[in-house]
Amino acid sequence: MAIPVLKNGDVLIASIQAALTDRDLVELRDEIAEQVGRHRSRAVVVDVTALDVLDSFATRTLRSIAYTAKLRGAEAVVVGIQPDVAFAMVELGLHLESVATALDLEEGLAYVRAAERSRARAG
């Protein structure tokens, strides 16, 4: 099942809608890497609100999506990790490491806008 990637200004938003297979996640990573270039996006928000489990493969692929986006010049943020999902990840010892996270889509967009502003100031 393909995950829709929406373009909103210079931000790409990938909303994961259903239980994902490994292949869907890998396709999403490739899709984002490609679309960041096509739309010259500065940020990527990956919304995982609908996911009821993030296992070691999903965690690793989200890290890989974020790092791939970064290498393509876009900031990535994962939003919407549900309380039970977060708790289970902690219990199992799964990490997103340096991947930025935010509570929900709204907070994620605020995060990438703030990152954009600080980049503009620095530039």
Place this chain on the structure above:
Amino acid sequence: MPGEGYVAIERDMDIVSARQRGRELAASLGFTSAEQTIIALAISEIARNIVSYAHRGGITLSRVDENGRRGIVVVAADDGPGIADIELAMRDGYSTGKSLGMGLPGARRVMDEFEIVSIVGKGTTVTMKKWAR
């Protein structure tokens, strides 16, 4: 009981079915929603282990009643290559394949009982239990 039974594990799609069935069974056994998620995650990890290393196997989900306690039993069996050094495979961060190396040790940490039997060339069976509080 809903969710009980056997799930064949051959492709990544089957990992999703196995953990959904496990969550369903855990819910009907009265596990909290946080516990259901932990059980689904543990099932996901052992199912992935089958897909990554053995390619084909199955997961049996059932309920257990023992001395007035009620719980869930998950048995994952495959006839894959087996694990030569179980102690090493159970170490956090160890992986020979595509996983993160957190799968088996993570699953062991969150379940109440965890047993792994593996014979090189014959296959691996993981049995794990969690009791409803």
